[in-house]
Amino acid sequence: MANHFRPQVFASFAVMALFSAAAIAAPPQQAQPPAQHPVPWAYAVAVGPPPPPPAPPTDAQLSATSTLPGSSVSYTGKQLADSSTVLDWFPQDHPPMPTIVAHRRSPTANPWIGSCAWCHLTNGKGRPENAGIAGLPEGYILEQLADFKAGARKSADQGKRNTATMAGNAAGLTQEEAIAAAKYFASIKMTPWIKVVETDTVPKNHNVGGFFWAPVEGNETEPLGNRLLEMPTSLEETELHSPRSSWIAYVPTGSLKRGEDLVLRGGSGKTVACAACHGEGLKGNGNFPPLAGRSPSYLARQLYDMQQYTRNGPGTQLMRPVVQNLTQDDILAITAYLASLEP
Numbered sequence: 550m551a552n553h554f555r556p557q558v559f560a561s562f563a564v565m566a567l568f569s570a571a572a573i574a575a576p577p578q579q580a581q582p583p584a585q586h587p588v589p590w591a592y593a594v595a596v597g598p599p600p601p602p603p604a605p606p607t608d609a610q611l612s613a614t615s616t617l618p619g620s621s622v623s624y625t626g627k628q629l630a631d632s633s634t635v636l637d638w639f640p641q642d643h644p645p646m647p648t649i650v651a652h653r654r655s656p657t658a659n660p661w662i663g664s665c666a667w668c669h670l671t672n673g674k675g676r677p678e679n680a681g682i683a684g685l686p687e688g689y690i691l692e693q694l695a696d697f698k699a700g701a702r703k704s705a706d707q708g709k710r711n712t713a714t715m716a717g718n719a720a721g722l723t724q725e726e727a728i729a730a731a732k733y734f735a736s737i738k739m740t741p742w743i744k745v746v747e748t749d750t751v752p753k754n755h756n757v758g759g760f761f762w763a764p765v766e767g768n769e770t771e772p773l774g775n776r777l778l779e780m781p782t783s784l785e786e787t788e789l790h791s792p793r794s795s796w797i798a799y800v801p802t803g804s805l806k807r808g809e810d811l812v813l814r815g816g817s818g819k820t821v822a823c824a825a826c827h828g829e830g831l832k833g834n835g836n837f838p839p840l841a842g843r844s845p846s847y848l849a850r851q852l853y854d855m856q857q858y859t860r861n862g863p864g865t866q867l868m869r870p871v872v873q874n875l876t877q878d879d880i881l882a883i884t885a886y887l888a889s890l891e892p
């Protein structure tokens with residue numbers, strides 16, 4: 550078998566030699582092609598061949614019921630898999646949901662218009678792969694829906710497909726639906742949801758569906774390196790869309806102090822102190838969004854998207870001088886610190 554592959558190995562050496570010759574000859578100002586997955590820890594896009602599609606559920610699985618600790622609701626496997634209506638495990642935790650928040654507009658039209666809470670959860674706390682939107686100012690939410698609709702919010706990592714799903718969703722809303730959803734999420738107070746832990750080693754983990762990272766079974770660990778990895782405290786409850794099952798963000802030792810300097814003082818001219826716009830304690834101010842206690846993976850993607858001009862709405866222009874000189878390590882430290890603050 551080994552011999553069988555040899556000619557290909559030699560062929561690729563020859564190709565590599567050609568490329569390096571071209572690289573030497575190229576003028577120095579020629580732009581490098583952008584990396585396919587520029588900030589893998591934040592975008593969490595799955596790489597490698599896709600896993601085989603799951604086997605269709607059996608009748609027994611479809612009729613089996615599940616519940617969550619503290620919930621008096623139970624759902625069958627069939628209900629769990631039906632994304633046209635959100636799972637409402639704790640109705641007492643949130644105000645009555647407008648139709649567009651709880652239900653998909655139509656099972657046959659654009660399948661993702663509506664049911665905001667399917668992705669952002671019934672209390673709007675969101676998950677690392679989308680966004681926490683509880684407690685955002687109503688005006689800011691409406692601006693962002695308009696930016697998504699106008700094509701001003703795309704992901705810098707083209708493999709992150711759910712940002713495009715969100716944009717399609719925003720584009721399909723009526724103004725009445727957008728206002729109802731914005732009022733709903735703005736009315737809910739964000740409470741602590743993410744615990745930030747400084748460490749050099751993390752549980753050995755795997756990518757879940759191109760969405761986030763989760764520990765593999767067992768007690769194995771791996772070095773964290775220069776990454777920030779946000780993982781569910783219970784993968785099982787997260788998979789059931791629990792709006793109460795919280796997250797841990799593992800960050801490299803020393804990140805919080807570095808992040809604090811950048812956020813509070815601009816890191817000696819590297820960026821601009823954030824509270825001037827984002828308010829005291831980074832809790833938001835008028836239509837400037839709050840940053841405290843929000844998903845660091847989400848916030849990091851936004852800073853990087855803004856730096857790459859893939860997020861480029863009218864409001865984003867005020868963020869230009871802020872993101873211009875940030876390195877990926879700065880983005881990591883800033884978002885680790887922000888996530889560690891009380892929302």
Ligand code: HEC
Nearest residue numbers: 663664665668678679680690693711712714715718730850
């Ligand atoms: C299919 C999942 C999905 C659905 C359904 C969905 N969203 Fe989103 N939403 C996302 C993703 C993904 C992002 C952006 C994440 C990124 O690019 O990093 C996002 C981002 C947002 C943002 C930006 C938050 C910020 O801080 O700027 C708002 C606001 C928002 N969604 C509101 C809504 C509303 C309102 C609805 C229902 C009408 C909705 N979403 C339905 C997945 C979804």
Ligand code: HEC
Nearest residue numbers: 812820821822823825826838848851862864865867868871
């Ligand atoms: C001059 C005012 C200003 C300053 C200073 C500023 N921001 Fe912003 N920031 C904004 C505005 C306006 C928006 C909304 C952008 C949009 O509409 O796209 C924003 C949005 C953001 C977002 C996206 C939030 C979301 O919900 O998607 C992040 C993250 C952010 N800022 C981080 C920072 C950090 C970190 C600093 C300090 C290092 C900072 N900002 C300083 C004005 C500012």
